[in-house]
Amino acid sequence: MTMIGERDGAVALQTTAAGRRGSDRWLILGGVGAITVSAWIYVVVQARQMPTGMMSNSMVGTMPSMNQSTTWTALEFGLMLLMWAVMMVAMMLPSALPMTLVYAAVVRTARGQHPMAPTSLFIAGYLTMWGLFALAATAVQMVLSQSSVLTSAMAVASPRLAGGLLIAAGAYELTPLKHACLAQCRAPARCIARHGQAGPSGGLWTGLALGATCLGCCWILMGLLFVGGVMNLEWIAAIALFILFEKTATVGVAAGRVAGALLVLLGVLSLTGAIGVT
Numbered sequence: 001m002t003m004i005g006e007r008d009g010a011v012a013l014q015t016t017a018a019g020r021r022g023s024d025r026w027l028i029l030g031g032v033g034a035i036t037v038s039a040w041i042y043v044v045v046q047a048r049q050m051p052t053g054m055m056s057n058s059m060v061g062t063m064p065s066m067n068q069s070t071t072w073t074a075l076e077f078g079l080m081l082l083m084w085a086v087m088m089v090a091m092m093l094p095s096a097l098p099m100t101l102v103y104a105a106v107v108r109t110a111r112g113q114h115p116m117a118p119t120s121l122f123i124a125g126y127l128t129m130w131g132l133f134a135l136a137a138t139a140v141q142m143v144l145s146q147s148s149v150l151t152s153a154m155a156v157a158s159p160r161l162a163g164g165l166l167i168a169a170g171a172y173e174l175t176p177l178k179h180a181c182l183a184q185c186r187a188p189a190r191c192i193a194r195h196g197q198a199g200p201s202g203g204l205w206t207g208l209a210l211g212a213t214c215l216g217c218c219w220i221l222m223g224l225l226f227v228g229g230v231m232n233l234e235w236i237a238a239i240a241l242f243i244l245f246e247k248t249a250t251v252g253v254a255a256g257r258v259a260g261a262l263l264v265l266l267g268v269l270s271l272t273g274a275i276g277v278t
Helices: 002-048 074-092 094-110 119-146 159-173 176-186 188-195 202-223 233-248 252-272
Strands: none
Touching (some): 002 119, 074 094, 094 233, 202 233
């Protein structure tokens, strides 16, 4: 009777643990999904307010005119920063889901052995890194706008500059640094084992570290938004899908190399005037 009771107790504990893992997984999927959908809704709404490819002043307030060499106010800079930050959430958070699930599994395993920060702090750290990138991108856009280099669709007006961005993005896809960062993004367990930190704030620092790795992998692809238009929905979706495919698909590494070569070719054709990309 005792052995049966112990066996039944062990089965009950295993069932409870499995149920907890399942509920945690669905909670993370639901949370990440809700944040991502909300971010995409925001991006779509702002893009739809540009019916002719122009940024309307009703976007979320008063925005700088993208077809004039104007000085941005602090409010205008802040609103553009908000746009970039939300766009980074929409584009990058889905590709961080494998890492998030692995981190959550590590937290469950370590529970009772040593303290681990909650998964929400990990996500916060990851998004903070992309928020810093959004700040840099907003500053670049302000400089380009004030230099009259951007069109009303927030794309670079110069075929030479567009070609240079394409070549730079394509060439970076072929560099060892790109593939070192991509390898870590494609192996979340190994990446967390390398960069993970315990303790109450460990999740935040782990998220920052993995966000930096992800940034090293994808930063220059975001520069292509200035080629197709910062609020061009099709262009935004294409870049986001490519990043997700490159990080998760079996042929993602090979696809990145092919895409890099094609980007270099498009850049050269743009520089020679054979095609127009703006």
